[in-house]
Amino acid sequence: MNKLKIAVQKSGRLNEDSMNILKAIGISIDNGKDQLKASARNFPLEVFYLRNGDIPQYLRDGVVDCAIIGENVLIEKGNDLPIVERLGFSKCRVSIAVPKSSTAKSLKDLEGKRIATSYPNTVNQFLDKAGIKANLHIINGSVEIAPNIGLADAVCDIVSSGSTLFKNGLKEIEKLLTSEAVLATSPKISTENQAIIDKIQFRLQSVLKGRQNKYVLLNAPNDKLDKIVNILPGMNSPTILPLAKDGWSSLHSVINKNDFWDVIDELKANGAEGILVCPIENMVL
Numbered sequence: 384m385n386k387l388k389i390a391v392q393k394s395g396r397l398n399e400d401s402m403n404i405l406k407a408i409g410i411s412i413d414n415g416k417d418q419l420k421a422s423a424r425n426f427p428l429e430v431f432y433l434r435n436g437d438i439p440q441y442l443r444d445g446v447v448d449c450a451i452i453g454e455n456v457l458i459e460k461g462n463d464l465p466i467v468e469r470l471g472f473s474k475c476r477v478s479i480a481v482p483k484s485s486t487a488k489s490l491k492d493l494e495g496k497r498i499a500t501s502y503p504n505t506v507n508q509f510l511d512k513a514g515i516k517a518n519l520h521i522i523n524g525s526v527e528i529a530p531n532i533g534l535a536d537a538v539c540d541i542v543s544s545g546s547t548l549f550k551n552g553l554k555e556i557e558k559l560l561t562s563e564a565v566l567a568t569s570p571k572i573s574t575e576n577q578a579i580i581d582k583i584q585f586r587l588q589s590v591l592k593g594r595q596n597k598y599v600l601l602n603a604p605n606d607k608l609d610k611i612v613n614i615l616p617g618m619n620s621p622t623i624l625p626l627a628k629d630g631w632s633s634l635h636s637v638i639n640k641n642d643f644w645d646v647i648d649e650l651k652a653n654g655a656e657g658i659l660v661c662p663i664e665n666m667v668l
């Protein structure tokens with residue numbers, strides 16, 4: 384049987400969330416420890432466990448059909464490779480930082496300076512755009528230590544909470560790009576395998592939509608329903624069911640998780656009682 388080959392990071396920051404999202408879309412993988420390849424039990428899929436940094440080349444060569452990969456690595460090493468879906472985890476940014484005592488305020492202040500980074504193509508692209516010439520020191524890890532050991536005047540690396548920069552006495556002066564985990568495909572993918580990706584994408588979209596929303600149930604007196612309905616538009620319009628208690632109804636709806644606490648405050652202020660909030664596994668629109 385024809386199988387889609389997907390690459391996921393073997394170990395590191397993307398591995399667990401990548402495996403979780405495959406599970407969430409109903410794909411079970413027998414995952415023996417230290418296995419570099421595994422097959423799904425209930426889907427035409429083969430998983431290859433690879434280094435994040437090696438994945439763009441495997442995609443380009445068609446060794447794998449698709450991959451879950453950090454967008455920042457794709458920008459650095461595979462800017463030609465198509466992104467099918469943004470997956471909403473491993474969110475970070477790639478930024479330039481300098482020692483706290485430095486007077487540099489932006490990329491423009493780095494003319495002739497030394498920049499340590501694991502992302503030379505990305506940095507060069509931004510330096511060229513700004514018309515700045517700087518000297519790059521390419522290092523693979525612990526980039527933030529470079530200014531402290533006299534190796535560089537600035538660094539360009541991943542920033543998330545900012546705690547690594549803080550601990551190393553650095554300040555962020557320019558954000559080059561934002562990144563999250565994405566599903567990317569190979570330009571060499573066959574029509575047959577593209578159809579399998581389309582299936583995966585449909586499932587991913589329903590899981591991601593579910594993660595962005597919450598299911599809300601509440602009770603309210605009937606004379607308050609109009610106001611409450613206006614606060615809760617829902618997917619189409621909220622469901623209203625009569626309660627056994629006279630003059631009361633139960634209302635069901637979906638709300639965006641970002642607005643969630645504000646909406647709950649507004650509902651309470653407008654007479655809602657017994658509010659229940661549940662996670663949504665899938666949302667098929």
Ligand SMILES: Nc1ncnc2c1ncn2[C@@H]1O[C@H](COP(=O)(O)OP(=O)(O)OP(=O)(O)O)[C@@H](O)[C@H]1O
Nearest residue numbers: 395396397434435436453454456473474475541543
């Ligand atoms: N602190 C962070 N917060 C959020 N996302 C991050 C963070 N650090 C890295 N990432 C994202 O996770 C990806 C993998 O990072 P990780 O450090 O696990 O691997 P790596 O050493 O860059 O890659 P490889 O698998 O090639 O060894 C990065 O490319 C980036 O997209």
Ligand SMILES: O=P(O)(O)OC[C@H]1O[C@H](OP(=O)(O)OP(=O)(O)O)[C@H](O)[C@@H]1O
Nearest residue numbers: 524525540541542543544545546547548
């Ligand atoms: O802003 P923060 O939340 O501190 O995150 C940023 C740090 O996280 C990543 O390193 P990681 O821990 O993955 O170590 P690595 O350099 O060995 O990949 C990245 O390279 C930064 O150093």
Ligand SMILES: [Mg+2]
Nearest residue numbers: 395396524541
């Ligand atoms: Mg890392």
